[in-house]
Amino acid sequence: MSRYRYGPYHDGPDPLAPPYDVRSALDAVGDAVLDGTRADEALRDLLRRGLPGVRDRRGLDDLLREVRERRRAVRDRGRLDGTLERVRALLDTAVGQERAELFPDPGDEARLREAELDALPDDTAQAVRRLSDYQWRSDAARRTFEQLKDLLRRDVLDAQFQGMRQAMQNPDPGAMERVKDMMAALNQMLDAEARGEHTPDDFDRFMQEYGDFFPEQPRNLDELVDILARRAAAMDRLMASLSPEQRAELADLMDQVMQDAGLALEMERLTGALRARRPDLGWGVPERMTGDAPLGVGDATSALAELADLAELEAALAQDYPGARLDDIDEDAVRRALGRRAVDDLAALRRIEAELERQGYLRRRRGKLELTAKAVRRLGETALRRVFSRLDGDRQGDHDQQDAGKAGELTGATRPWRFGDEQPLDVVATVRNAIRRTAGERPGGAVRLAVDDFEVQETERRTGAAVCLLVDLSYSMVLRGTWGAAKQTALALHSLVTSKYPQDAIQIVGFSNYARTLHPTEMAGLDWDMVQGTNLHHALMIAGRHLDRHPDFEPIVLIVTDGEPTAHLRPDGRSRFDYPPSPDTLVLTMAEVDKMTRRGAGMNFFMLADDRRLVSFVEEVARRNGGRVFAPDAERLGEYVVSDYLRVRRSRRRAAG
Secondary structure, three states: OOOOOOOOOOOOOOOOOOOOOHHHHHHHHHHHHHOOOOHHHHHHHHHHHOOOOOOOOOOHHHHHHHHHHHHHHHHOOOEOOHHHHHHHHHHHHHHHHHHHHHOOOOOHHHHHHHHHHHOOOOOHHHHHHHHOOOOOOOHHHHHHHHHHHHHHHHHHHHHHOOOHHHHHOOOOOOHHHHHHHHHHHHHHHHHHHHOOOOOHHHHHHHHHHHHHHOOOOOOOHHHHHHHHHHHHHHHHHHHHHOOHHHHHHHHHHHHHHHHHHOOHHHHHHHHHHHHHHOOOOOOOOOOOOOOOOEOOHHHHHHHHHHHHHHHHHHHHHHOOOOOOOHHHOOHHHHHHHHOHHHHHHHHHHHHHHHHHHHOOOEEEEOOEEEEOHHHHHHHHHHHHHHHHHHOOOOOOOOOOOOOHHHHOOEEEEEEEOOOOOOOOEOHHHHHHHHHHHOOOOOOOOOOOOOHHHOEEEEEOOOOOEEEEEEEEOEHHHHHOOOHHHHHHHHHHHHHHHHHHOOOOEEEEEEEOOOEEEEOHHHHHOOOOEOOOOOOHHHHHHHHHHHHHOOOOOEEEEEEEEOOOOOEEEOOOOOEEEOOOOOHHHHHHHHHHHHHHHHOOOEEEEEEOOOOHHHHHHHHHHHHHHOOOEEOOOHHHHHHHHHHHHHHHHHHHHHHHO
């Protein structure tokens, strides 16, 4: 009989948890975009902060903080001269044991030996070299000196091969011969790879024979080279981090070990090959350790290799280089440094970025993230909700259904109802849709209507409004902190017109030194222009062409700006900037204002500054055109613009009725 145990799931994210709602991430990105941030920067900030509405799910900043704490902990692990300190201590012990053995002997040989010990150089490596051929009288001193040599052999080889320490503890006298065979085979394999003769089978045979030297269990030669090169580079950084005297002593000791083991030539070949394959690993760059405990060469090399991995991981998590992507972050490095939970956090962040692209909210163009039309529609709806949430609570709505029957002649066709439709409801088709949808439910029950059931009767297209919103993109909008409000207003008005009043034709025009028409997807990623010039002359020319393309539509012109015109378009098509504004700029701009007046288009200004020149200019425009002037706070700009559009539209409807 089977038995089951139930408990918390620890092997990654909860597999039964509901999927993360990517729309929450999109809304978080959208909020930042509406405040004036670019889409790629908004997504990066979201990934840095972590996922909204998800508990215990960390962002890149949290992971980055942990990596930096880990680096500090590794630095505090100890100091780099531990092997030298231990070798000096063992050397002093061996010499002391030998002197104790020689002291009772009155013979000349004992005195000669004492003189030889007295003449040992202060340099530890030179003293060890001098004593290599010394005939020890004391058995204890001989054992201590052998312990010293074993320590050096293990530490030096462990610095190059992480699994060598265990191998060197094998009492089998053939262990060192096996090390020699391994290094020779490794160099032969690297030489074959350089000639293009290496095969995966060669690597598999090598690992079958010598895999116990490599606890990391690399899967191919590239991974093996990467492991060895990182460790060799760490050893090189260790040497660079020591004082000149320490460096010389340790290098001499290591050279003795390699010479005695017959590995000097093979190790030199290997180090050269690794350095040639991975010159990017910071060879010879010193590192600072701040701990007090002495570290052996092997442990110090491991610490420095870990510091290098953490520095690389820190740079990847920072994501502050051009074209940075979450895919650049090495999942194995995250697991080694921070554990499985951090890998799960990273995977969740990657899913959000991938889902936003897969579901069509984001796209990558020339290595840069952009919002799609689908995302911009949702952004516009969010901006519109923001605007309406700030309008007076006593408004009775703006469905504007009066005289609905005059919208146009019925065509006899029907279509599904969409938000903002003012056409008559087709009751028969609506009820029929509801009956079909609920046919399989309880018979004889009441028919329940759903939004998708509604159909309206199509009518001939009626005359709408031609709406022009002119938005100042000049640098002063950023300096005054009004740029985000202007972008949000443009998106909100565009969403309102296209969703609720689809019969109206809207055009958004941005202007700085030049003017240009802004498409919906461009508006979300729109950035201010760091140029001189407020070319309202050019913007009015573009708006005028839009009105002329819709001669039967009611013209509505709305202008958002924080400065008077300081640029105009010359006959050759180039922009001319002057400050204070030149007479030519003012004359040409006023000429476009007069054209708007002759078209019957009232121009309503929304001033985001109270400069004397701007106030004087817009008052003159209002006098000549009959439009109105508003001076809203930046945070209420959207309310003013949307309300004014609705007011003009209602006035037009009442006049038509």
